[in-house]
Amino acid sequence: MKEEHDKNVQIQSKVNIDKMKVRTLQRRLKNEELINAEPDDSEQIAMEKWKSDWEVKLELGVEDEKSHCIHCLDQPDNSEEKQTRASIKKRVKDRVVVVLARAKERGIPVETPEAKAIAREEILHVIGEEERARLHSEMKKVF
Numbered sequence: 492m493k494e495e496h497d498k499n500v501q502i503q504s505k506v507n508i509d510k511m512k513v514r515t516l517q518r519r520l521k522n523e524e525l526i527n528a529e530p531d532d533s534e535q536i537a538m539e540k541w542k543s544d545w546e547v548k549l550e551l552g553v554e555d556e557k558s559h560c561i562h563c564l565d566q567p568d569n570s571e572e573k574q575t576r577a578s579i580k581k582r583v584k585d586r587v588v589v590v591l592a593r594a595k596e597r598g599i600p601v602e603t604p605e606a607k608a609i610a611r612e613e614i615l616h617v618i619g620e621e622e623r624a625r626l627h628s629e630m631k632k633v634f
Contacts, residue, residue: 545630549623556622557615564611579614586610 563575587603587610594601601609 549626549630552626553619553623557619560615560618579618582614582617583607583610586614 560575560579563572564579567573567576587606590606590610590613591601591603594606
């Protein structure tokens with residue numbers, strides 16, 4: 492019985508060693524497979540899609556804000572739009588001085604109506620850039 496027991500222990504230890512070798516080989520094969528596998532770009536693709544969606548949202552937001560400001564300047568419908576028009580007109584009035592000074596500096600003859608049109612376009616552009624910055628900070632906050 493003792494010999495049989497010793498033989499069983501010896502066989503069991505050999506089986507355990509063989510199991511350990513098999514697990515080591517399986518682990519090595521799995522690691523090699525992971526190393527050689529193509530990188531998973533699904534997260535990168537999702538990030539790029541999210542960024543492109545936000546870029547579209549940024550551009551649409553800027554265009555909407557510009558069109559809203561143009562509408563407020565041309566035909567305000569309510570008191571809020573009239574207040575917006577007043578603030579934009581104030582900014583345009585302040586910008587006219589800068590436009591006239593810039594034209595004088597360059598030696599370009601510009602009359603006040605032309606300066607007002609240029610100042611209006613510049614202010615609309617500035618408002619669009621302010622909206623872009625606001626949306627960009629919102630995007631970073633969401634990110």
